[in-house]
Amino acid sequence: MGGYIIKSIIISIPLLLIISFLTFVLFHLSPLDPAEVVLQAQGVPTITDELIAQTREELGMDQPFFIQYFDWLVASSQLDFGVSYVTGKPVWSLIGPAFLNTLKLTFISSVAMIILSILLGVICALKEGKMIDKSIRGISFFLTAMPSYLLASLMIWYFSVKFDLLPTSGMGSYKSYILPVSVITISYAGIYFRNVRNSMLSNLNEDYILYARACGLSEKKVTIHILRNSLQVTISIFGMAIPIILGSTVVIENVFAWPGLGSLSVKAILSRDFPIIQAYVLLLAAAFVLFNTVSDILNAVLNPKIRNGL
Template sequence: MLRYAARRALAAVPLLAAISFLAFLLNQLAPIEPAVAVLHAQGVPQATEELIAAKRTELGLDRPLPIRYAEWLLSALKLDFGQSYVTGQPVLALLGPALLHTLQLAAVSFAVIVLLSIGLGVFCALREGTRLDQGTRAAAFFLTALPPYLLAAGLVWLLSVKLDLLPTSGLGGPASFVLPAAVLAAGYAGVYFRVIRSSMIAGRHDDSILYGRACGLPERTLTLRMLVQSLRLTVPIFAMAVPILLGSTVVVENVFAWPGLGTMSVKAILSRDYPVIQAFVLLLASAFVLFNAAADIVGAMLDPRLRKEL
């Protein structure tokens, strides 16, 4: 198992290197030259050729690309992503609080997703083919297909404007987590609970379940065993939900004015704050690669047959 984990971790290294290079190129492929973007952010009304040349030298943009990439990568490995073009603050100082707020929202949403997925999966598997099963799956399909911003607007109108039960935006207290977490969890729980339901239904014909039923084991014990077997397949899927949630917060955070990575990234894009955009892309893409590797390792721990695939 340790050998498989080591091979899977090493396989992620080239992909992380490619991601870092692409994130670095965002600064070079931008429609507006970084030196011009910095001058505009600093309030310079007219960027002359002399000012642009001086700013390029100050930013080190006149040096060869490989040298700049190597220096940027070494600094990024030390969590030094440079300074914001707009505020002049270190990017890490802006990224840290925003990441913490996003992780808080993602953690609450992830807990809701797991609870809803397991609860609805077991509920529908035990009532396969009934109206309750069909109605639950239809509602889940509708919520999955519904755009997050539309669901968010509907919940704000109903629960905040009409009923005045929850805050409409911002991060104020526990109540402020309810609406954004519900919007984030609605779509993903509707997908993951069907995986658990299908796994449990397929597990009914497993030899161990049939043997246990023949031996007279209680149905509650057999249901628990089917759930454990289905979780062996869904745990890696749940692991991948974390980076997906981090990426999905862009829309939800902007709708609810949540002070997280999503809101920060949109502001950085609108103001052409390239160092902040680079750090956001590098962080999010690396999270996908690392959690994907972790999901494969966890899946191999639960199912030894998967270890032969790498």
């Protein structure tokens, strides 16, 4: 098992390097001179060639491309993403607190989404073809087809404006989590519960279920066996759902004025604050690789055939 874990980690390293390189290239794809972008972001009224050359030298942009990339990669591995072009503050001092706020929202939403997906998936699988199964799938199809910003706006109007039960923005108390978490959970549980349902239905037709029932096992124990084997298939899906939620909180954070990574990244894009954009892209990409590796390892723990290469 230890060898499989080491192998998974080693495989992820080249992928992270490729992602970091593409992230750094993003900065140089701008049609403007990077130094000119810096000066524009800082609001310099008159940009001259001498000022551009001075800025390039101060920020090390006059160095060869691969030297710039290597220096940036070493610094980024230490969470030093440079300085914001707009505020002049270290990027991590801005993105760190925002990243933490987004992680809180993502973690709570992911837990709620996984629990709801498993619950709905089990109910629909056990009641296949019946009214409750059709109703849940119909309602989930309608809600997941609805844009998240529209669902969020409707919930704000109903729970905050009409009945004044929940705050509309910020993260002042636990009540501030209810609306954004509900929107994210509803949007994604309607997608992922189908995977649990389909996996359970495929296991219901397996020979071991027929044998278990023939041996006199209760339906409760049979259901537990089905769910356990079904989760081996869906664990990778749930593992990748977490970074997807992490990256898709941009809309929700802007609707609810959540002081997270999504709100910060939108401001950085509008002001062309490239160090923050680079840090945002790199962190999200690293999260995808991390959770993909973790889900592979968890699958190997649950299924010996995977770690033995069978």
